[in-house]
Amino acid sequence: MNMRAPTDKQTDLVLVGGGHSHVQVLESFAMEPPPDTRITLIVDQPVAMYSGMVPGFVAGQYRQEELEIDVLPLARCIGARVIVARAARLDAAAKRVHLVGRPPVAFDFASINVGSTVAGLSTPGVREHALPTRPIGKFVTRIDTVFANLGSSGTGGATEPVRVAVVGAGVGGVEVAFALDHRIRELGRAVEVILVESGPEILPGYSAGMRRRALRAAEKRGIRIVTGRRVRRVESGRAFLEQDEDGIRFDILLWVTGAFGQSLFRASDLPTDERGFVKIRSTLQLEDYDNIFAVGDCATLTRHPQTPKAGVYAVRQGPVLASNLRRVLAGGLLLDDYKPQHDFLTLINTGDGSAIGTKWLLSFEGRWVFQLKDRIDRKFMHRFQPLDDTEHATAFSSSTMGDGPDETETETLCGGCAAKLGQQGLARALARIEELPENSSVELGLAQADDVACYTSPQGQRIVSSADQFRAFTDDPYLVGRVGAVNAASDIYAKGVTPRFAQALVALPESGSDAEREETLFQLMAGATAAFEELGVTLVGGHTTTTTELLVGFHVEGFADPDQELLRLDALCPGQSLILTKALGTGVLFRADMMGRLRGPWFEEALSSMLRPNRKAASIAREHGASAATDVTGFGLAGHLATMLRAADLAAMVNVSALPALPGSLKLLGAGLRSTFHKENAKTERGMEIESAAPQHPKFPLLFDPQTSGGLLFGVPQENAEAALDELLKSGHCASIIGITSEAGPDSRIRISISRS
Ligand SMILES: Cc1cc2nc3c(=O)[nH]c(=O)nc-3n(C[C@H](O)[C@H](O)[C@H](O)COP(=O)(O)OP(=O)(O)OC[C@H]3O[C@@H](n4cnc5c(N)ncnc54)[C@H](O)[C@@H]3O)c2cc1C
Numbered sequence: 006m007n008m009r010a011p012t013d014k015q016t017d018l019v020l021v022g023g024g025h026s027h028v029q030v031l032e033s034f035a036m037e038p039p040p041d042t043r044i045t046l047i048v049d050q051p052v053a054m055y056s057g058m059v060p061g062f063v064a065g066q067y068r069q070e071e072l073e074i075d076v077l078p079l080a081r082c083i084g085a086r087v088i089v090a091r092a093a094r095l096d097a098a099a100k101r102v103h104l105v106g107r108p109p110v111a112f113d114f115a116s117i118n119v120g121s122t123v124a125g126l127s128t129p130g131v132r133e134h135a136l137p138t139r140p141i142g143k144f145v146t147r148i149d150t151v152f153a154n155l156g157s158s159g160t161g162g163a164t165e166p167v168r169v170a171v172v173g174a175g176v177g178g179v180e181v182a183f184a185l186d187h188r189i190r191e192l193g194r195a196v197e198v199i200l201v202e203s204g205p206e207i208l209p210g211y212s213a214g215m216r217r218r219a220l221r222a223a224e225k226r227g228i229r230i231v232t233g234r235r236v237r238r239v240e241s242g243r244a245f246l247e248q249d250e251d252g253i254r255f256d257i258l259l260w261v262t263g264a265f266g267q268s269l270f271r272a273s274d275l276p277t278d279e280r281g282f283v284k285i286r287s288t289l290q291l292e293d294y295d296n297i298f299a300v301g302d303c304a305t306l307t308r309h310p311q312t313p314k315a316g317v318y319a320v321r322q323g324p325v326l327a328s329n330l331r332r333v334l335a336g337g338l339l340l341d342d343y344k345p346q347h348d349f350l351t352l353i354n355t356g357d358g359s360a361i362g363t364k365w366l367l368s369f370e371g372r373w374v375f376q377l378k379d380r381i382d383r384k385f386m387h388r389f390q391p392l393d394d395t396e397h398a399t400a401f402s403s404s405t406m407g408d409g410p411d412e413t414e415t416e417t418l419c420g421g422c423a424a425k426l427g428q429q430g431l432a433r434a435l436a437r438i439e440e441l442p443e444n445s446s447v448e449l450g451l452a453q454a455d456d457v458a459c460y461t462s463p464q465g466q467r468i469v470s471s472a473d474q475f476r477a478f479t480d481d482p483y484l485v486g487r488v489g490a491v492n493a494a495s496d497i498y499a500k501g502v503t504p505r506f507a508q509a510l511v512a513l514p515e516s517g518s519d520a521e522r523e524e525t526l527f528q529l530m531a532g533a534t535a536a537f538e539e540l541g542v543t544l545v546g547g548h549t550t551t552t553t554e555l556l557v558g559f560h561v562e563g564f565a566d567p568d569q570e571l572l573r574l575d576a577l578c579p580g581q582s583l584i585l586t587k588a589l590g591t592g593v594l595f596r597a598d599m600m601g602r603l604r605g606p607w608f609e610e611a612l613s614s615m616l617r618p619n620r621k622a623a624s625i626a627r628e629h630g631a632s633a634a635t636d637v638t639g640f641g642l643a644g645h646l647a648t649m650l651r652a653a654d655l656a657a658m659v660n661v662s663a664l665p666a667l668p669g670s671l672k673l674l675g676a677g678l679r680s681t682f683h684k685e686n687a688k689t690e691r692g693m694e695i696e697s698a699a700p701q702h703p704k705f706p707l708l709f710d711p712q713t714s715g716g717l718l719f720g721v722p723q724e725n726a727e728a729a730l731d732e733l734l735k736s737g738h739c740a741s742i743i744g745i746t747s748e749a750g751p752d753s754r755i756r757i758s759i760s761r762s
Pocket of ligand 1: 022026048352
């Protein structure tokens, strides 16, 4: 809960990138958070990859999860805001980070740890035909596809050896060459690996002993090495060196040609070296700016320009960065100097359970060397796992967060559509109004309890309108605005009408400064207009106020044709198939996020589901003869279905095993986590007839999970259901036929079964 006085201004620290140093800053701040600081982490993807274990992953020694650092729960441990977007430019003078696809983010202090890209990508044909090892996340996914294809003989003939060319023989290139050689043999295929290096020898800059050992290991495995030659051009299946007519034939071409600066710095007009790395002082601050730091591969120390681009330096810079950031945030000027170590332990994984190492000009090899590397890597990774297998806090986060509130404690209420008055309270309040207003122009009003209102203008125009408001479900106002807009438009789509105009109702937090409120409103409206623009809705006005927290609402309108049948709640018919167009689970997922228990990939899936408009789903519903529809939001699937059934005086059988679930939601529900509004929604259960085994089904709690910007629930004639579902799935919806309607019986309206199929 924010307890700041109205005029307090927090210092904004923005961390760009989730590299090896920044995860240590998060770790340090989790132990002791810097006071009066709002921390924002900007990452292009919520999961960072630990490069040290990538060759082991290629060799088949590690699973992908073992090299992933999930930065979302790490950041949540310190109450940091996480923005998943690519930083495109940094305006140092205006103190803003410009992002791809959303408005810039302001900072007082910034730190950049975005790694590097691969050199030589502009060599003709490389982008089309080679597999660069950076960005690592993309490389990991792509190499997995290569192995899957190899397994099904898709690359090369099944009896022909697989030809692998690795370009670049630094540590990364040598390790990847060994790893591929091993993995492809393990897949039961013959393999020919060639390693190409433009310099005079492999492993430039490393000890002669290490080089000799690597050459010997390569010779033993039949890995060919070509040095002193540069790849000039690549075509499909062939890489051409200088003065080389025939080229090297390949099935797989790996591009590991050393680090190169990201375009971020060129676009930012910041001082860079000849390879595009931003120049920094020993304090890790940029040459010309005291309030901007840069670390890891992306930065070059002006005093030590030859420092290699290796993860070990990014790791060693982490504690110095954390300490220096802490000092500048406290107003200090005296900062620590970072001195790069002259020599460090380098370990090359040869993919076969062995490794080669060097330190202080000594070299060594053997299985024990791999075991040492494995131990070091796993120890590093273990530090950055804030959640255990049951999504509970580990030692990393328990220092500041514990496990968050449990069900029995006083809870901070969930936001989104989960923050509302229960269905029964709403009905009771309306029932107490003795005379509901009557007006012959009103087609759908308070008396009909539909998702929208519909009334006719004096000129005969049928206006369909709806108002929606919710409490912010996350601390990123841009996202809240975007999701809020999609969610508000959804009511109109649910009636088969196109939304046209919108007005905003925003309540801004009283705490903080005017400048902060202005920035929040800007971000929120930028998100809303982006979403509305995509839908062809014009935002025409609105109103702001201040209160204890951020609330966002929209009034949205569309126009129905004079003879158009609206997909009214009471128009559901008996014998119709019920189709749900989005997966359920946003309620429990955002509850987990509030508690720092949400994994990054789950967050991304939930977000992309909430940002998907219901426009296409509505048109598919209409094309397949839907008579009634609603959008599933705060009252959960059971609540919204019950309202529909009551309006049409029908009953329905719902197959709980058919409910689509968002990734992570079942695991969290299984661990006992619930949205704070779940209990209220579960009151619907009293009027349901439930097959005895159903409550034990893992999907059962999904019936009551409040949804934010959920999917459409509609009824179609049974004979059209499969075709409608097919079209929904083809257009990317996570849809399912969840049940069937029937005439209302004497007892309950909803019967819950578990399919035996
Ligand atoms: C195959 C391979 C094996 C390697 N093995 C080793 C090894 O064993 N030991 C070693 O010391 N080094 C190794 N390296 C080198 C090592 O990968 C790098 O030196 C190290 O990853 C750099 O760390 P970093 O923290 O600077 O950046 P990274 O680890 O690259 O992290 C950068 C982060 O920033 C994010 N990001 C990137 N761009 C943006 C953007 N524009 N906006 C927002 N976020 C962004 C990324 O998603 C990522 O999370 C290897 C390299 C490769 C290719």
